[in-house]
Amino acid sequence: MELPRNKLADLNQGNENLKAKAKWTPNARRFTEHQIKRITKNYRTHVGKGAFGEVFRGFLDDGSPVAVKKYMNQNMKEGFDKEITIHCQVNHKNIVKLLGYCSEENALTMVTEYIPRGNLKDLLHGSDDPISFEARLRIAIDCADALAFMHSKDPPIIHGDIKPDNILLDDNLGAKLSDFGISRLLSMENSYFTNNVIGSRGYMDPEHIQTGRVDPKNDVYSFGVVLVELVTRAMAAQNGTCNDLAKKFIEAFLQKNIFLKVFGKQKKARREMFDTQIANASNMEVLEKIGELAIECLRRDIKKRPEMNHVVERLRMLGKDHEKRQDRKPEKVQS
Structure with missing residues (x-):
């Protein structure tokens, strides 16, 4: 499909806006791969699957339950960065809260609050x-x-x-x-x-x-x-x-x-x-x-x-x- 020039410009500008904010992650904790494995007990409890990753249940050191989404395709670093960037900007009571992430090689994961009743x-x-x-x-x-x-x-x-x-x-x-x-x-x-x-x-x-x-x-x-x-x-x-x-x-x-x-x-x-x-x-x-x-x-x-x-x-x-x-x-x- 041929894209109009002005719409292509909008698309490119949108990508630039995304890149400019890619490192903006307020209130989101950076985890190491070792910490993620400890939180999930080496991905023991599988609770679901999303468009790009599998979801596991885990617990933080204070006992708080969390959901850990592990990207299935670890080559999707750009898509991972985009999801983190956007999720960091949507702090709302009716949006699952992002708690942290791991961006280490071969360990792209997101940590969010755990919602108990499923979907x-x-x-x-x-x-x-x-x-x-x-x-x-x-x-x-x-x-x-x-x-x-x-x-x-x-x-x-x-x-x-x-x-x-x-x-x-x-x-x-x-x-x-x-x-x-x-x-x-x-x-x-x-x-x-x-x-x-x-x-x-x-x-x-x-x-x-x-x-x-x-x-x-x-x-x-x-x-x-x-x-x-x-x-x-x-x-x-x-x-x-x-x-x-x-x-x-x-x-x-x-x-x-x-x-x-x-x-x-x-x-x-x-x-x-x-x-x-x-x-x-x-x-x-x-x-x-x-x-x-x-x-x-x-x-x-x-x-x-x-x-x-x-x-x-x-x-x-x-x-x-x-x-x-x-x-x-x-x-x-x-x-």
Whole structure:
């Protein structure tokens, strides 16, 4: 794909900004390979795998549990430096905290806080455990808040791989974004174009796939897919294959005439779209508004998608509306 000259300039400038900050690692401790092996007891406890590395559980000298990500390809020093650089700039309660790193030859590793409940994918699709509507909305708000923070940075930071696998959960089901392996720093403008189109099937912005455009709205699209997964508990991708969840959800949500013919009642048709665990009368009005917000995030025209700061504000308002409805709801036994 031929890149426009002005966009190539933006891309090059973005790379220069990254190089200029590559050594800026405030509050991140530098570990030796020997220390990493001691912390993990020689990589004894494997807990997961990311885009570029395997994750092990370990303990610091004070007994604090940590996650240690070891790069699988030790020749990726440039990518490692980029991930460290970006992760150091995103200090937020809903982003996994970077504690340190080891940059020694053949020992590229990152040390982060340990998040005990695993990831959102396992919660949604790896068990049949009930997940309340309130917990799902809170997870959505946490993720949106973190993305809004990243996009507000100067220059903006794009995560680039928003999906349930990269959303970790604490003991209270509070959400934290993780894995900044393909994140990007923007330069002076809000977008540029690249030949290096990477991401996860089922979650990647079609605009990014088709044109190579790198823009904060790429994350907005991916977040829209996650929002659909939260309210439907359906998978956007399975074994590397896209399930067209976003497309199916949009079609089902918008084709009211089909609902009327098939189900007879629009409300019943709408309810069929959502996870039956949360699709009850007390949730439906807010649930439908969340569905409408997801569709806005999934718009093909990148300019018509909302900004993440608007998304998080709307989700918070919906959360407050839901709380008020629950407070007003009379206590009665549902027959």
